[in-house]
Amino acid sequence: MTFKQLSVFAVSAGVALSLLSSSMLQAQAATTDVGASNSAMSKQEMKAQKKADRKAHRAKKNAELGKLEKNGYSPVGNQTNYPQNLQNAQEKAAGQKPTNAPAVAP
Template identity: 75%
Template sequence: MEIKNVSIFFVSASLALSLISIAALQAHAATTDADASDSVTSKQEMKAQKKAESKARRAKKNAELSKLEKNGYNPAGNQSNYPQNLQNAQQKATGQKPTNAPAVAP
């Protein structure tokens, strides 16, 4: 009878330990899933932030180029006087009078 009581005790103890370990594993899995979803969210946020920064840089570049084109610079045009043409357009854009007019090629 004493062996039966001891075996019932060990079976009960092992069952209790199993239930505790299952609960602990479920809690760990929930934590791991939350961490995984946080990393996905942070990756998505980082990607969106990079995209927004890239868009802002592109918009700034296009605005600067448009301003220069309105003041006489043509990036697709004759580039024989490239630095001077660009500098003249920059000076016009800031409201200054261009210092050196580009040489006119025959």
């Protein structure tokens, strides 16, 4: 092999390697984009799940507060007897008969 043939071979091999590496990089970028969209989707799903959890927690707290208010507790009322008022309402709520129970005639 002469020097000219060797240099042509080296240049052609370099070009071939660069083409292969460029196509591999494009394929890798495509899979990275797909992975990014999957992770973005899971982030959206996580956000939706957290929002649903917050709504459920808020509904539970509001239901508890409503039950206490029906049994005499007022969070905006006179707070001088705060712990006792709250405890009285909790005791009433715990000792309350179920509302769906049949009425018993005396």
